Amino acid sequence: MARPKIALIGAGQIGGTLAHLAARKELGDIVLFDIPDFEGTAKGKALDIAQSGPIGGFDASITGTSDFADLAGVDVCIVTAGVPRKPGMSRDDLLGINLKVMKSVGEGIKKHAPNAFVICVTNPLDAMVWALREFSGLPQNKVVGMAGVLDAGRFQHFLSLEFGVSMRDVSAFVLGGHGDTMVPLTRYSTVAGIPLPDLVAMGWTTQEKLDAIVQRTRDGGAEIVGLLKTGSAFYAPAASAIEMAEAYLRDQKRLLPCAAYVKGAYGLDGLYVGVPVVIGAGGVERVVEIKLNADENAMFQKSVDSVKGLVAACKGIDPSLA
Ligand code: APR
Numbered sequence: 020m021a022r023p024k025i026a027l028i029g030a031g032q033i034g035g036t037l038a039h040l041a042a043r044k045e046l047g048d049i050v051l052f053d054i055p056d057f058e059g060t061a062k063g064k065a066l067d068i069a070q071s072g073p074i075g076g077f078d079a080s081i082t083g084t085s086d087f088a089d090l091a092g093v094d095v096c097i098v099t100a101g102v103p104r105k106p107g108m109s110r111d112d113l114l115g116i117n118l119k120v121m122k123s124v125g126e127g128i129k130k131h132a133p134n135a136f137v138i139c140v141t142n143p144l145d146a147m148v149w150a151l152r153e154f155s156g157l158p159q160n161k162v163v164g165m166a167g168v169l170d171a172g173r174f175q176h177f178l179s180l181e182f183g184v185s186m187r188d189v190s191a192f193v194l195g196g197h198g199d200t201m202v203p204l205t206r207y208s209t210v211a212g213i214p215l216p217d218l219v220a221m222g223w224t225t226q227e228k229l230d231a232i233v234q235r236t237r238d239g240g241a242e243i244v245g246l247l248k249t250g251s252a253f254y255a256p257a258a259s260a261i262e263m264a265e266a267y268l269r270d271q272k273r274l275l276p277c278a279a280y281v282k283g284a285y286g287l288d289g290l291y292v293g294v295p296v297v298i299g300a301g302g303v304e305r306v307v308e309i310k311l312n313a314d315e316n317a318m319f320q321k322s323v324d325s326v327k328g329l330v331a332a333c334k335g336i337d338p339s340l341a
Pocket residue numbers: 028029030031032033034052053054057099100101102103104113117119120123124140141142143250251252253256
């Protein structure tokens with residue numbers, strides 16, 4: 020059987036890291052795509068990673084291109100095309116520029132990779148994944164956004180530091196949009212199965228410290244932008260998107276928090292927002308609806324409203340989306 024084909028649209032910081040991770044995991048053959056001005060970057064990174072194959076002990080064909088025709092037959096497409104944040108910018112500040120990028124990329128996918136499972140990483144995520152789906156015309160269950168895996172990863176990391184336990188034993192559950200309106204579900208987040216509220220009661224931490232960790236998680240991207248100064252996070256975002264791609268390619272039926280199209284569940288009438296979903300060979304196979312208490316629901320609704328506002332802004336900028 021032929022190896023799966025993975026297209027990485029955007030050969031920047033995240034795109035290059037994605038290519039390296041996908042190659043090391045032997046997920047398939049890789050095409051790194053960028054605009055003509057950066058075709059050299061795509062080709063150069065592809066060659067560099069390919070040359071690490073004999074040393075790292077992996078087989079994969081890795082090529083760079085700026086021709087959408089090279090996306091033919093792609094199984095998974097991960098989209099990081101666009102511009103990242105600089106210090107002082109919010110993700111929403113990227114909306115106008117990155118919407119145009121989603122149009123170009125969405126139309127390219129529609130024409131050359133209509134059977135792909137598409138993972139959007141470009142910010143502001145919840146609006147960009149919606150726009151990418153609209154421009155590509157692909158089924159909603161085949162277009163999903165990466166945010167929750169990353170937010171949960173950040174939350175898990177900070178919790179492991181607080182408790183002095185392995186990150187492997189911490190599991191975190193988040194809902195909602197990427198960033199300020201992220202909804203951390205502390206009662207579903209655990210250390211080896213012990214929920215966070217119980218750990219507060221056990222004296223492992225205090226509610227104040229937990230609240231501070233939640234806030235640091237919400238600001239996790241901005242903290243890294245502030246340190247890097249020239250761009251935004253890329254290692255953890257790439258690792259998160261690869262986990263989603265692998266779930267699809269290997270039909271793992273992973274239950275992961277993703278920006279998915281929700282119609283019916285959570286009282287939503289067709290909106291991309293962060294919810295737990297099952298990812299397998301069918302793409303987003305199931306949206307998992309959990310019961311929220313009043314506080315959680317209030318936070319979730321705030322998140323939903325913020326995503327609706329961004330979608331409305333997209334429609335204002337590009338009337339073809341209205
Ligand atoms: N088609 C293809 N690639 C494009 C296009 C386009 N229309 N427009 C821009 N690009 C490419 C750029 O040339 C660049 O190489 O997208 C790449 C983006 O890479 P970086 O600037 O390094 O950004 P990165 O850190 O990878 O983040 C990409 O993901 O997390 C989000 O907020 C982040 O929106 C940003 C995106």
